[in-house]
Amino acid sequence: MPDVVLASALARWLGPLPAAAREPRIRVDGGDLRTVLDNLFRQYPHLRGYVLDEQGRVRHHVAIFVDGATLRDKSDLSQALAPQSEIYLLQALSGG
Structure with missing residues (x-):
C-alpha cells in the first residue's frame, strides 16, 4: 500500500496530531495517484479542497x-x- 506523507502545513487539515507527527505518513490503498488521493480524501475530507481545485486538478x-x-x-x-510508492504532498513556496 502506498504511503502518503503530508508536510506540516497540510497536516493541519487532519485534525489534532501528536507533536512527533509533524509530517504524518498515512498508508492509503490504490494503484494510481487519483485512487490514492480519493481514498485519502475519504478519510480526511477537509484536505481535498486545499489540494484539488473544483475541476479535480492539483492546486x-x-x-x-x-x-x-x-x-x-x-x-x-x-x-x-507501486505498492511501496511514497507520495509527498506539500505546500509549494513562492515569492521573491
Whole structure:
C-alpha cells in the first residue's frame, strides 16, 4: 500500500496530531495517484479542497512528489503506483 506523507502545513487539515507527527505518513490503498488521493480524501475530507481545485486538478500552491519525482502535469493523476510508492504532498513556496 502506498504511503502518503503530508508536510506540516497540510497536516493541519487532519485534525489534532501528536507533536512527533509533524509530517504524518498515512498508508492509503490504490494503484494510481487519483485512487490514492480519493481514498485519502475519504478519510480526511477537509484536505481535498486545499489540494484539488473544483475541476479535480492539483492546486497551483500544492506540489506532489511521487517516489522523489515531481508531478509535472497537475491535471493528470493517472500515474501508476507501486505498492511501496511514497507520495509527498506539500505546500509549494513562492515569492521573491
